[in-house]
Amino acid sequence: MQKLKLAVLISGSGSNLQAIIDACADEDFPARVMCVISNRPDAHGLKRARDAGISAHIVDHKVYDSRADFEEVLDDTLNHYDLDLICLAGFMRILGAGFIGKWENQILNTHPSLLPKFGGEGMYGEHVHRAVLDAGESESGATIHFVIPDVDKGPIVLQRSVPVLEGDSIETLSARVIEQEHIAYPEAIAKIARERLEKP
Numbered sequence: 001m002q003k004l005k006l007a008v009l010i011s012g013s014g015s016n017l018q019a020i021i022d023a024c025a026d027e028d029f030p031a032r033v034m035c036v037i038s039n040r041p042d043a044h045g046l047k048r049a050r051d052a053g054i055s056a057h058i059v060d061h062k063v064y065d066s067r068a069d070f071e072e073v074l075d076d077t078l079n080h081y082d083l084d085l086i087c088l089a090g091f092m093r094i095l096g097a098g099f100i101g102k103w104e105n106q107i108l109n110t111h112p113s114l115l116p117k118f119g120g121e122g123m124y125g126e127h128v129h130r131a132v133l134d135a136g137e138s139e140s141g142a143t144i145h146f147v148i149p150d151v152d153k154g155p156i157v158l159q160r161s162v163p164v165l166e167g168d169s170i171e172t173l174s175a176r177v178i179e180q181e182h183i184a185y186p187e188a189i190a191k192i193a194r195e196r197l198e199k200p
């Protein structure tokens with residue numbers, strides 16, 4: 001069976017990476033993870049990759065004098081693999097237009113709100129859930145979208161919503177949202193794989 005070849009980029013826990021690894025364990029799932037790259041040497045997700053027998057690389061952004069140098073090494077590392085899709089999964093670096101341009105329509109990201117609401121520069125992690133609670137929203141959720149230079153503005157692949165409950169805290173809301181991210185990311189990868197692998 002033809003499978004979409006993935007790279008997964010992480011910065012931390014890697015629970016979204018784990019969801020993708022677990023989905024790929026099903027031989028009928030139309031994708032496989034070729035490599036994992038972390039910009040943080042201490043990312044727990046690196047252990048998840050190694051435990052799954054997946055090539056794991058560290059490209060530590062702190063080592064490079066500029067974003068351009070960091071992205072050049074990141075690009076070189078990715079080019080060791082014959083990839084179809086780069087999945088940002090808790091990857092906390094903003095990628096520049098030059099890098100994105102080399103991987104046009106090949107970079108996915110997960111965002112913990114129903115974009116276009118509560119997205120954009122500075123809207124990541126807890127800041128998103130805080131803003132949703134402060135705005136008194138009745139629902140939030142997870143968005144999987146293509147990455148373009150304009151942060152969080154790329155085409156949406158799919159979304160999964162959750163209710164915002166009375167008395168929700170950042171912790172309770174983020175736990176409910178990330179649970180849906182773990183379902184949405186594999187679903188989005190499968191959707192793209194079906195569209196791209198079945199094309200004549």
Ligand code: GRF
Pocket residue numbers: 010011012013014015016017089090091110111112124125178181
């Ligand atoms: C996810 O909620 C993602 O939306 C945000 O950071 C979290 C990453 O979690 N960017 P993990 O590293 O995949 O566990």
